[in-house]
Amino acid sequence: MTSLPLEGIRVLDLTQVYAGPACTRILAELGxxxxxxxxxxxxxITRILIFTDNEGLDMPHERACYFSVRNAGKxxxxxxxxxxKGVEMARGLIAQSDVLAxxxxxxxxxxxxxxxxxxxxxxxxxxxxxxxxxxxxxPYADYGAYGMGLEPASGISEITGYRGGPPIRSGLSFTDxxxxxxGAGAVLMALRHRxxxxxxxxxxxSEHEGAIPLIAAHLMDYVMNGRIAGRLGNRSPWAAxxxxxxxxxxxxxxxxSIQDDEEWSAFCRAVDHPEWEEDExxxxxxxxxxxxxxxDELIEEWTREQDHLEAFHxxxxxxxxxxxxxxxxxxxxxxxxxxxxxxxxxxxxxxxRRPINRQLVANFDRxxxxxxxxxxxxxxxxxxxxxxxxxxxxxxxxxxEQENVIGPGPITEIPPELWSxxxxxxxxxxxxxxxxxxxxxxYKQQLGLED
Amino acid sequence: MxxxxxSDIRVIDLSRGIAGPYCTKLLADYGxxxxxxxxxxxxxxxxxxxxxxxxxxxxxxxGLFLHLNTNKKSVxxxxxxxxxxxxxxxxxxxxxxLVESHPVGQMAEWGLGYDDLKGDFPNLVYVxxxxxxxxxPYREYQANSLVAMAxxxxxxxxxxxxxxxxxTGGTPADYLAGEQCWLGVLAALIHRDxxxxxxxxxxxxxxxxxxxxxxxxAMYAFGGAIRRRxxxxxxxxxxxxxxxxxxxxxxxxxxxxxxPSLATVGTASPMALLLENLxxxxxxxxxxxxxxxxxxxxxxxxxxxxxxxxxxREIVExxxxxxxxxxxxxxxxxxxxxxxxxxxxxxxxxxxPEAGNLTYPGPPFRMSETPFRVGRAPLLGEHNExxxxxxxxxxxxxxxxxxxxxxx
Numbered sequence: 001m002t003s004l005p006l007e008g009i010r011v012l013d014l015t016q017v018y019a020g021p022a023c024t025r026i027l028a029e030l031g032x033x034x035x036x037x038x039x040x041x042x043x044x045i046t047r048i049l050i051f052t053d054n055e056g057l058d059m060p061h062e063r064a065c066y067f068s069v070r071n072a073g074k075x076x077x078x079x080x081x082x083x084x085k086g087v088e089m090a091r092g093l094i095a096q097s098d099v100l101a102x103x104x105x106x107x108x109x110x111x112x113x114x115x116x117x118x119x120x121x122x123x124x125x126x127x128x129x130x131x132x133x134x135x136x137x138x139p140y141a142d143y144g145a146y147g148m149g150l151e152p153a154s155g156i157s158e159i160t161g162y163r164g165g166p167p168i169r170s171g172l173s174f175t176d177x178x179x180x181x182x183g184a185g186a187v188l189m190a191l192r193h194r195x196x197x198x199x200x201x202x203x204x205x206s207e208h209e210g211a212i213p214l215i216a217a218h219l220m221d222y223v224m225n226g227r228i229a230g231r232l233g234n235r236s237p238w239a240a241x242x243x244x245x246x247x248x249x250x251x252x253x254x255x256x257s258i259q260d261d262e263e264w265s266a267f268c269r270a271v272d273h274p275e276w277e278e279d280e281x282x283x284x285x286x287x288x289x290x291x292x293x294x295x296d297e298l299i300e301e302w303t304r305e306q307d308h309l310e311a312f313h314x315x316x317x318x319x320x321x322x323x324x325x326x327x328x329x330x331x332x333x334x335x336x337x338x339x340x341x342x343x344x345x346x347x348x349x350x351x352x353r354r355p356i357n358r359q360l361v362a363n364f365d366r367x368x369x370x371x372x373x374x375x376x377x378x379x380x381x382x383x384x385x386x387x388x389x390x391x392x393x394x395x396x397x398x399x400x401e402q403e404n405v406i407g408p409g410p411i412t413e414i415p416p417e418l419w420s421x422x423x424x425x426x427x428x429x430x431x432x433x434x435x436x437x438x439x440x441x442x443y444k445q446q447l448g449l450e451d
Numbered sequence: 452m453x454x455x456x457x458s459d460i461r462v463i464d465l466s467r468g469i470a471g472p473y474c475t476k477l478l479a480d481y482g483x484x485x486x487x488x489x490x491x492x493x494x495x496x497x498x499x500x501x502x503x504x505x506x507x508x509x510x511x512x513x514g515l516f517l518h519l520n521t522n523k524k525s526v527x528x529x530x531x532x533x534x535x536x537x538x539x540x541x542x543x544x545x546x547x548x549l550v551e552s553h554p555v556g557q558m559a560e561w562g563l564g565y566d567d568l569k570g571d572f573p574n575l576v577y578v579x580x581x582x583x584x585x586x587x588p589y590r591e592y593q594a595n596s597l598v599a600m601a602x603x604x605x606x607x608x609x610x611x612x613x614x615x616x617x618x619t620g621g622t623p624a625d626y627l628a629g630e631q632c633w634l635g636v637l638a639a640l641i642h643r644d645x646x647x648x649x650x651x652x653x654x655x656x657x658x659x660x661x662x663x664x665x666x667x668x669a670m671y672a673f674g675g676a677i678r679r680r681x682x683x684x685x686x687x688x689x690x691x692x693x694x695x696x697x698x699x700x701x702x703x704x705x706x707x708x709x710x711p712s713l714a715t716v717g718t719a720s721p722m723a724l725l726l727e728n729l730x731x732x733x734x735x736x737x738x739x740x741x742x743x744x745x746x747x748x749x750x751x752x753x754x755x756x757x758x759x760x761x762x763x764r765e766i767v768e769x770x771x772x773x774x775x776x777x778x779x780x781x782x783x784x785x786x787x788x789x790x791x792x793x794x795x796x797x798x799x800x801x802x803x804p805e806a807g808n809l810t811y812p813g814p815p816f817r818m819s820e821t822p823f824r825v826g827r828a829p830l831l832g833e834h835n836e837x838x839x840x841x842x843x844x845x846x847x848x849x850x851x852x853x854x855x856x857x858x859x
Contacts, residue, residue, distance in 0.1 A: 005642040018665065030638050045707070049687055052674030065673030066666050133776075135817075140791040143771050148691050149702040149778030155786050157683070157693060158700075159620030162611070167693055167700055167780050169683035170619045171608025172665035181630040186816045188637035189456035189481055193821050195644060196459065201820040209797050210815040212786065213473075213518070214626045220514025221502035222783040223810045234597060234618050238500065242597060244606075244615040251679070253616055255601040316592040323598035325616045327607040327677050328667035334602075336587040342658050343668070355672045361658035362635030363584065365565075365650040366642060425687060426741045427676065433745065434612040435681040443675030 004031025004367050009191065011099040012090070013037060013074065014081075016044040018147055018173060019207060020103035020131050021070035022180035026360045027099070027187060028073040029369045035093070035385055036071060036376065040078040040407050043378060046070065050423040052439060053351070060419045062350050062377050072346055072356050073372030075381035078406050081112045085405045090114060092390045095122045098194075099187055103131040106141050116202045125200035127190040131183050135206030145207065147173025154211035159218055161231035175211040180359065182210045240289040244325065245300045247308035251437060253325035254308045256299065256315065263320055264288065270318035271302050327437060332447055341370065345449075348374035353449050379408050455482015456821035460640065463488060463542050464523065465530065466552035467495045469622060470656055471580045472519040473629025475550055478636065479522035480814070480823050486542065486838060487520060487829065491527040491857050494831040495520075504806070510831060511805035517828045518811055521801065525829035526838050527859045531561050535858045541843050543568065547643075548576045548636055555581055555590050565651040575649040576639040580632045584655030594656055599624035603660035604667040610680040617680070627663060628656035689743040690750055693780055694758055701763040702778040703754065709775045710737050721773035725766075726757045801827040835859055 009032040013024040021036070021044070028034045038044050047061040054063035061067075080086040090112075094100055100119060102109055109115045109130070116128050130136060133145020134153075151157055151174040152167065161168040186203045194200055212219070221227050234244045234255065242257040258264050261284070268277040276282060276298060281291045288295060303311060308324040315322035324330070331337055332355055340363065343355035356371045386392045386406065401407035430436040444450050460483040464475040472487075472495070479485040489495050497519060498510040526542075529535040543549060549568075551558055558564045558579075565577045579585060582594030600606045600618045610617030635652040643649055661668075666686070670676045678686065685691035690703045711720045711732050723731040736743050736750055743750050758766065763779055770777035781789065787798060787810065799813040814823035839845045839859070853859040 002642070002646050002648075005638050005645065026634065030641075051670060052676050063673075065669040068673065069666065069669045134791060135795055138791045138795040143778075144706060144774055144776035145778070146691075146704050146706065146776045148685055149704050149776055152693055152700075152702045152780040153778040155781050155783055156620055156623075158780055158782050160609075160617065161620070162614060162617065165611075166695065167683075168610060168617060169693055169702075171605055171610075171667065171678070171680055172663065174619060174623070174663065176665070177663035178627070178630070181627070181634060182815050185477065185630070185634050185637055186818060188634070188641060189821065190818065192637070192641060192644065193456045195641075199820055201818055203816055203818050205816040206795070209792070209795070209813070212797070213812045213815055214623055215621050215783065216518040216812055217500075217502065217515045217621065219783045219786070219812060220518055220809070222787065224502050224504040224514050225506065227502075228782050228784055231620065234615070236595075236597070236622075239595070244597075244601070244617070246615065253601075253607075255597050255606075255618075257595050257597055316589070319593070321593045321595055321598050323594060323601040325601045325607050326604050327679075328604050328664075328669070328671040329677050331602065331604045331661060331664070331668050332672060336583060336589040337658070337661065339587040340584055340655065340658065342661060343672075351673070355668075357661065357664060357668055358658075359662055360634055360638070361631050361655065361662045362578075362638065363586075363653040363655075364635070364639060364642075365652070366639075366646070366648060369638065424741065426745055429741075429745045433681070435679055435684070435686075437677040437679045438675075440671075440675040440677070443671060447672065 002366050004369065006030040006032035009033070009099065010097045011035065011101060012093050012097040013101045015101055015103040015131065017046055018070060018176040019179040020101060022177055022359055023131065023183035024074065024101050025070060025072060026180060026184035028372050029358065029360045034074040035381070036074045036076050037079050037090070038076065038378065039080055040379070040404050041080070047378070048419065048423055050420055050425060052427060055424055056416055056420045058416055059350065060416050068348065068351065068354070068375040069356050071375040074376055075385060076376035076379055077382050077385045078379040078408060080405045081114070083403070083405045085400065085403070087112055087114065089386070089390060089405070091122045093385070094119055094126060096389050097123065098127060098191070100126055100128045101131070101183070105144070106132055106136045125194055125198060127187060127194060127200050127203070129183055129187055129203045129205065131179055131205045131207065133206070134208045136204045147176040150175040150207045151211070153208050155215050155218070156211060159215060159229065159231060161233070163231060163233045165231065167231065175207045178211045178214070179205060179207045235292065240285070240292050241295040241299060243296055243299070245303040247303050247306050247311060249307070252308045254303055254311050255323050255325065257321040258288070260285065266319045267315065270315055270320060273302065344371040346371055346374050349377070355447065379406070382406055453820060453822060455824055456818060457481050457483035460484070460548065461546045462486065462548040462550060463539070463546045464550050466550045466580060468497055468552065469515070469519060469625035470628035471550050471552040471632065472497065473626050474580065474632035474636065475523065476519050476521060477629070477633045481818070482821065482824065485523040486834065487523045487525045488528050488530065488539065489525055489831060491529050491859055494527065498831070509805070517803060517806055517809065520828035521811065522824050522826035523829055524834035524838065525831055526835055527832040529858050530563060532858055534853070534856070536561060536563060538839070538843070539563065540571065543572050543575060545842065546575065547640065548578065550578045550580065550632065550636070552580045555585055569649070573649060574643060574647070576636060576643060576652065577649065578632060578636055578652040578654065580628055580654045580656070582656050584658065585653040596622035596624035599657045599660035602657050604664045605660065608667050608678050608680050612679060612681050624656050624660040628654060628659040631659040631662065684747065688740060689747045690754065694751065694754065696758040696763050696766055697760060698762045700780040701758065701766050702780060704776045704778070706774070706776045721775050724773055725770055725775065726754070799825045801825055803827045805830065832859065
């Protein structure tokens, strides 16, 4: 194993929430030093999402799962960019950074005096990545944008949904990770270009646009045929039968996808229903598309009696594409994901050992791009960064803290009960509504995290 | 004309379908020379996937293929034959990257596995993209996007609570795998720039799909909660939903400041202003996020009259002016006509000899110094002569022999 490809690369990271932090986490997994900047009075909002893990506990903002996952392996500094001294310090840090990442609305960096033109004065070969909802220019440029609005805005939700039903959003902000991947790749390309030519550059990444290529087949159908395809549920024009079928047990499901005659024949034999293969309705590909509803009924009669994992292995071994529908717990316990180190166990000073999924999943022969460490505490690296890079003395730091230019602000003074009272989610009611499957207090034991 | 970011890189692309070709499209669109090696005769199976103009299948007119293979060259070569493998190796001698998507073990069977090639090509970045990766108990299992989404922990949390889990529309896992593969290529190239060595990069589509899991696994790992699907709702706020309006659907997101809070004391909340009913600020549901999430049907009833009597455009424009991040739910037709995307010049046109002039999605991001290239997909074997004769120095007569034996 040799050194990581981005060792020695410094990223100043002004991003918050999901897309930006996931992007810079990829750079951290590749060895970059990522310095996350939060305002002393304005912390990353994901620090104060109250889930069961930080409810009512001391320093809840250091325990939030969402924050802990997105920011694993970064350094944290606090810096008030609405204060001239804060901007001056940011400039000092930019001068010693290779990459500046930000995900504010387009006008914000300009207001700080940290737009690309200004930043270049400080560091001519800086690579600046701006991730925004709708890009830096254009009629929607100033629109507020949340990840959950951008998936629909990119056209993905319009093609997601049950047949005959309304458009549905994915169970997460789908465009955020897409933006993260694209942003990280753009930075990697820009770093290579800088290495070759000495030239930095500016990258305008619109979350909205970045996700549109994912629905290209639908776009091209409209371009070519003027057709707007309807929502297909789990079906596909490229396979039939294809669907998600109920299995034995509580809310257990298996997806199955059968493309051609060979797979159909293999399927019928594997599930011990040779008579389906004889059935004229299903004899060829077109028949299986036409009689999809009847097939779904027959298949589900079989799957209902099956354990979803056993059926998964049975079908895959017979050469049929199938997969169990994993919930958030299943994937953590799955032997395949485990063997491939999809989750790294990371030790956090307050949270202990926790599995965190890799953001970059490519496996490399010559280096291990794993989750590089726990998420930082709020302002944990102030002293290290401000003294190490800006050469500030203890007295200067104390003064800056007094002025709220740096420092933890009033956040640690809020009693945890108060945090929770305002921000607690009604988990018991979520269970009742069916928005949660379970809350398992012994989860650490089940995950083998207890020491 | 500025050079592309990857103008010094040559890629030999044996991948097929969507995931691998999307990876090499990202490389090609940003300047790499990508030589797509297709099986003689039918070529990349994606050439057989629709949509086709007027629904008439034609190997040069697949909308999907045309999109996925812009800016690439096409060479036909049967790499499973000894003679084909010889030509492939001559191509590799002049290449930086090999991308392949064959089943695990297939390349090795042809004598073209990474271990077979690394001695001769120590600088080669060799990238394999497969359903479950090169290792692990499921490595020989098959998957498509649906299977990968099922196992990602995302699908379980997508859909209605009383129905089956639902995949995200299209074939998203293919594209996610392509993007992860692209990251793998770039990271390995930077490593090679520094250390002077190539390597094998192993990408799994199932893991690529799982890498987008925002917090379904994390909610269990950090608190033992197992999240289920629950319409289009978000886990920490309501309304964050796709709701019907006068002319279709609209994304309703109150955002951090939409409802009454300490910040809005003494003024009307943006949500009350939007709904043109300031008394709503006194409504108990307006003051409790937890209650809104649990009693969301009542929230919908409050919203319904306004939404049903206004168009998506009216709603989004008014809400955005009130600083609430509402959004559209466009169809593909809406996207192509969208004024913002037009003003940004997002969609691009390219002329193709068989498919004509078509509109394609443009740059997924814009680089100031090394811009995205607009181009078209190659015809099957279009670059045989240029590559084999021009680059590798074969005689034109050799091509006749190779074609006769179905090698090219």
